[in-house]
Amino acid sequence: MDSDLNRSVRLLDDSMSSQGGRLFKKGLFKAQKAKSLYKDNISNTTLTPEESTYLSDSRDIQFNTSKLINRVDTSRLTDSTYAKLTNFNVTSTGSVIEADQPWKNAVNSLYIEFLEVMQTHMNSQAVLDMVRDLACCCSDTLSVIKTLKSKIAFSQVDTEEDWLENERNTWRLLFALYQDRLGIQSIQTEDEEYNHYYGLSEKLCTINLFKRDNLVRETQLIIDWLESNAAEKYDKMLYFSDSTVGWENTLHQLSSSDTIVFGSSREIVTELHPDAPSQQGKPLHDMDIEDNKRLCYLVFTGIRCGKLAEAQKLCVQCGHAWKAALLDGWKLHHDPTKIPASQDIDEESNEMVIDNVDTQKMEGNENRDLWKRMAFKYCEQIQPNRFEKAAIGVYCGYLKYVLPVCNDWNDYLWGYLKVMIDIRVESEIRDCVQRKYRDLPDHYWDQRMSLNDIFATLDSSNNKDVNIQAHRPEYIIQKHLILDEIPELFRELERYVNEDDVSTQFVRFATHLVLFMDQIGRFHKKDTIEKILEIYIKRLNQMDDAQLVAFYVSKMSPAKQVHLYSTYLEKVVDDSERLDSLKYAENCGLNVDAITKTVVENIRNKPIQMIEPSLQQKLTSDDEYKISAIDWLLFYEQHRSEAIIQSNALISRFLTSGKLDAAQLVFNKIPSDSIDKILAAEEVALDIKQAIKEHLSYKSYLDAQEAFNVWFKHFKSK
Structure with missing residues (x-):
């Protein structure tokens, strides 16, 4: 950790x-x-x-x-x-x-x-x-x-x-x-x-x-x-009180009615056993009623959290061991003495054998079918608390009494799935286990639903909160993952990331989800993946972190890699940040040669700002930005030839715009030893030789212009 x-x-x-x-x-x-x-x-x-x-x-x-x-x-x-x-x-x-x-x-x-x-x-x-x-x-x-x-x-x-x-x-x-x-x-x-x-x-x-x-x-x-x-x-919620007896206030009033401080406001039961309230039609002590409501809520919450053992322990702690026992009736029956040696499982070897029959104990409830029938009737009674009914309903598969205590999409889905799997297991047991079972009511089997049916029900739920949640992106995504509907999932993701108000956090999630699916080979439509990736990259551009941009650009196709990363680099002006950006690109396997060339061309081809008609145009901030673009080609020596080609094009544009000083600054960007290093290579391409000649021609022209300016200045000073 x-x-x-x-x-x-x-x-x-x-x-x-x-x-x-x-x-x-x-x-x-x-x-x-x-x-x-x-x-x-x-x-x-x-x-x-x-x-x-x-x-x-x-x-x-x-x-x-x-x-x-x-x-x-x-x-x-x-x-x-x-x-x-x-x-x-x-x-x-x-x-x-x-x-x-x-x-x-x-x-x-x-x-x-x-x-x-x-x-x-x-x-x-x-x-x-x-x-x-x-x-x-x-x-x-x-x-x-x-x-x-x-x-x-x-x-x-x-x-x-x-x-x-x-x-x-x-x-x-x-x-x-x-x-x-x-x-x-x-x-x-x-x-x-x-x-x-x-x-x-x-x-x-x-x-x-x-x-x-x-x-x-x-x-x-x-x-x-x-x-x-x-x-x-609901972490650490299963806490009630120290160990006590069940219905202690009722017990105290029955045993010491003269000394009790807070008596009940109504006539209470005269006996203390689980069926007393329903048999006598009388309530418990007011405080016990409230305690019982809270206990039932906590027990159901424990079951909802998958903590049945803790919920049963809480029942025993509060003096209601019978409630804990009631929640044991659903457990599957297994009698090792009646199982042939070829059908039992040895825990050590995972093989179907019996090594020690005498030490194995009977498990589960042999009358589980009878318990289930009684559980249905128990849920249909008026007296039990609704959370108590829900707790029993979860294990007997009675959805009607589970849903009323569910609050949101997750609770509803959990309730439907619990009943769905209960019915599937019950059906399997009755088909395959060689014994006769008591019939279950028709309403139990009528609850059969597929996963698609369950999600369709949630989408049209009468519960307002559930209905709203069912149409939120995160729950729709979870639905498609559960149903294994990957093409539909990708279509939804593409639709969501193109919405104007989508958050960058959602785009981040969607990007990594499609990258995972692509990695395991679950989806081969690269267009959708790249559309989502491109939106995420555009969001990352706003954060000015080259490492992030470089990595996710590397997941795109080669042609888009060059376009996207060069577009990002256009706004990077600090030399150290430029060098870092190229190193990140190199580490991520991007084509640095093509990227540097493209970023210079993109900047160079931006319109030149003209201030006013004159023989000598003044240098603007845009001009300085274009001139500095040549630096992208000077970090690596292998880019020197491309630097000469791009500088020639930029010099030509400045000269035709009457910006002689800007052209001179571009020329000065090229290191003086560049031509020697280029010609030192074994073979020099014809276009490179032509670019060198053009570069030297500009040198002669600019030198002549400089000499003329010096002479003219000297001439006017006489």
Whole structure:
């Protein structure tokens, strides 16, 4: 994490630096490859932690693509997939100057950060490392922004911060999806197939489904991604109080009604068991009702964050162990004593054998189908809190009671996907597991939806916030990534970057997204890629950072490279900056010869400013600018011949405009030893020889003019 700390410190330093200084410094930290932080656990709607171990350790679904990426493992279908992306705890110390939104500098530093990542992974086959590091850059910057705002008591979430969070999430989504998709491409080349499982274990049946069905696996990855994002947003929220008994205020009033300080405003239940409120039709103590509402909210939030175990622990801590037990009923059943030796999985070898039957325990709920039917009825009761209904609805697949507590696009997508995968797993179990199950109500099966149906529903949602978000660029991009609609994604990106009010941050994101897709060979329409790149380069031109411009220009076609970079160089006038610009171009593989020639021609062909008719025109700032353009051809000796050719053309223009002094200054730009060095070459082209003759002719003409001026001045002084 040293590189992450250095980057965060630099971001903080840049954000607090002088507003008037250069946006980027020339001394750059180079991004380092982050260490792999994969963990072998799976958290999803259908697998327990123990079941997850089977799936994550199974050799059959470890997809290694060493030639393309470094150990892409699609079996890790969990938020641990994102551990390397989310394990940041950036803190800042010292006083913070209350500048005018200093975090803007931290956001702007992303241009350099992304450049460093691209340079680090430019020749690397581990393409996903680039995506991972881009997500890390966004996460680091977001942490610095939040730290700065906390120091100056600035709580408002601005547009850039909101965008940055969505961008980080999009890079994480890209990482998770293509970790699996690239792995699938590798496994398909090996002609490996998975057959359906037929046996008595719901767990083994589901494991086989995840190995065999790409859609199910990707759907679970998306769920894990949504839960991981929520967990980061609601970090440390699962806190209620110290351990206590359930409904303690009701208990106290029933046991000590004479001594209670705050009695309930209504007649309360006379018994304390989970069904008492519904059986007696009486409420709990007022304070217990509020506590129960808060507990139900926190339990659902924990489930939304993929932290079922923590939510259950909270229930037990608050004296409601029955609530925790209620959330165990969905778990898949597995009885190792009833499984043939050829069908069980040994965790050490990942093979289908049983080594130690006596030590294996029964897992899951044998009456899971009955629990599911009762869960439907439980959700339909009036008494349970809506968050409690939603928590049960998530695991029994009752979408009707999940959506009312969802607030935004991410929540809705999560709810739909949880039910979608629950139905798919339930269907697989009933088709393949050799036992009889109780029928489920028709409304459960009527909830079947495809991914396209889900996104169409979100696009036309009656929830105003969801509907608005569904039409925002970042969510449309995520939708196309999930649906693997890359041509549609590129069309949308091209449309967005051409809008007048598009932010440079969005153009930066779009540029790196299309570069990644191009790198993995997912899109071959170069025109779209170059259009987006060209818009980004034009934005970078305004930042006056040659290193940024040179690198991204190098991603264009050779013809456009020369045009774009020479256009940028036209406004560079400082000699040291000009030399640096050429070095950056050389390092990025640009054609320096063609670029220097083009930039001089572009400047030379600009109209000459005429002040007033006279025999001797005065020198203007535009003239000086044209004269200085010759310097572009004097940094490298191999450009001396081109310098003579361009100076001849410029001298000719000045002479025809009556600007003798300007012509003399152009001639003086050429070093006196240039002709000797050119002629010292083994072969000199005919056009170069002709240019040398023209150069010497101008020398004779200018010398004669100078001699005449000296004579004329002397003559008039008599």
